[in-house]
Amino acid sequence: MIVILKEHPDRTQLDGLLQWLKDRQIDVHPTVGAHQTILGLIGDTSRIDIDLISALDIVEEVKRVQEPYKDANRKFHPEDTVIRVGDAVIGGGSLALIAGPCSVESEEQIIGIAKAVKESGASILRGGAFKPRTSPYAFQGMEVEGIRLLLKAKEATGLPVCTEIMDVSQLPLFEDIDILQVGARNMQNFSLLKALGRTRKPILIKRGMSATYQDLLMSAEYVLAGGNPNVILCERGIRTFETYTRNTLDLSSIPSLKTLSHLPVIIDPSHATGRSALVPSMSCAAAAAGADGLIIEVHNDPPHAKCDGPQSITPAAFGKLAGDLRKIREALKGGGYR
Ligand code: PEP
Numbered sequence: 343m344i345v346i347l348k349e350h351p352d353r354t355q356l357d358g359l360l361q362w363l364k365d366r367q368i369d370v371h372p373t374v375g376a377h378q379t380i381l382g383l384i385g386d387t388s389r390i391d392i393d394l395i396s397a398l399d400i401v402e403e404v405k406r407v408q409e410p411y412k413d414a415n416r417k418f419h420p421e422d423t424v425i426r427v428g429d430a431v432i433g434g435g436s437l438a439l440i441a442g443p444c445s446v447e448s449e450e451q452i453i454g455i456a457k458a459v460k461e462s463g464a465s466i467l468r469g470g471a472f473k474p475r476t477s478p479y480a481f482q483g484m485e486v487e488g489i490r491l492l493l494k495a496k497e498a499t500g501l502p503v504c505t506e507i508m509d510v511s512q513l514p515l516f517e518d519i520d521i522l523q524v525g526a527r528n529m530q531n532f533s534l535l536k537a538l539g540r541t542r543k544p545i546l547i548k549r550g551m552s553a554t555y556q557d558l559l560m561s562a563e564y565v566l567a568g569g570n571p572n573v574i575l576c577e578r579g580i581r582t583f584e585t586y587t588r589n590t591l592d593l594s595s596i597p598s599l600k601t602l603s604h605l606p607v608i609i610d611p612s613h614a615t616g617r618s619a620l621v622p623s624m625s626c627a628a629a630a631a632g633a634d635g636l637i638i639e640v641h642n643d644p645p646h647a648k649c650d651g652p653q654s655i656t657p658a659a660f661g662k663l664a665g666d667l668r669k670i671r672e673a674l675k676g677g678g679y680r
């Protein structure tokens with residue numbers, strides 16, 4: 343971090359700043375020019391609040407030369423983080439397939455889909471119990487009953503389960519859930535992220551609709567800083583001016599996030615496109631671009647799905663896609679572009 347001081351800074355304020363930095367184990371290397379003094383700050387500046395320094399009367403400008411996230415940063419953790427849940431592996435070059443309906447609708451539905459996607463090679467079952475819907479009049483999910491049915495599907499198939507937590511108060515209900523999903527709308531629910539940092543569960547954080555990579559990594563940092571190293575990043579499309587697709591899938595997030603961070607990066611082609619016809623091609627593109635996994639909405643009867651039917655593919659389509667994905671990964675084995 344570089345702090346550019348104004349001309350003739352007040353000595354008392356400057357001493358105060360230097361002491362404040364010393365207390366935080368930051369070494370200061372000053373460069374004194376004819377008109378201006380520049381302070382080079384050496385040490386772990388990720389925990390320094392840039393706004394506190396910028397607000398001082400004696401400070402002209404503050405610039406970060408290092409990312410404001412440390413625990414999520416590949417520079418300090420060069421090895422890929424690999425997360426294991428049951429038999430599933432996420433990160434480190436494998437392609438984990440997370441599949442299932444947008445929402446749990448009945449016991450028959452969730453168990454039927456779970457068996458079908460497992461048969462095709464999915465290693466984790468997804469299914470929403472608490473749904474963050476834009477309209478308060480839309481189906482809100484089966485809630486506690488949905489969690490119970492997901493756990494029944496886990497029992498029936500052995501698949502670990504992934505479902506969305508919307509609020510800190512729901513945490514006790516998620517004790518037996520394997521992966522807790524933080525939805526795009528909740529990416530910056532900081533009290534929720536802090537609470538998840540106190541658990542040791544794998545946390546799948548979806549990128550907010552208008553969040554930058556840095557915003558997403560700072561959200562991951564909340565969980566990591568709390569002591570929970572098990573974070574998975576998920577790109578699920580961002581809002582752009584395009585309206586044909588539900589969102590715009592940013593595939594460059596895969597190599598970018600994997601360069602910036604050691605955390606696994608997965609792609610959600612379902613919410614990214616909003617169209618089932620686009621899901622297979624975008625899944626293949628993500629696999630080719632080096633994604634660590636995919637989270638795909640699969641429904642036995644998409645036209646009658648209670649939520650996100652238009653973007654849900656059938657178990658048969660998922661089966662074909664899973665085969666194609668295996669071929670793509672096989673073809674790229676030992677390769678990769680990062
Ligand atoms: C979902 O996974 O069903 C969901 C609501 O996702 P997102 O938070 O990405 O919209």
Ligand code: MN
Nearest residue numbers: 444639649650
């Ligand atoms: Mn959905």
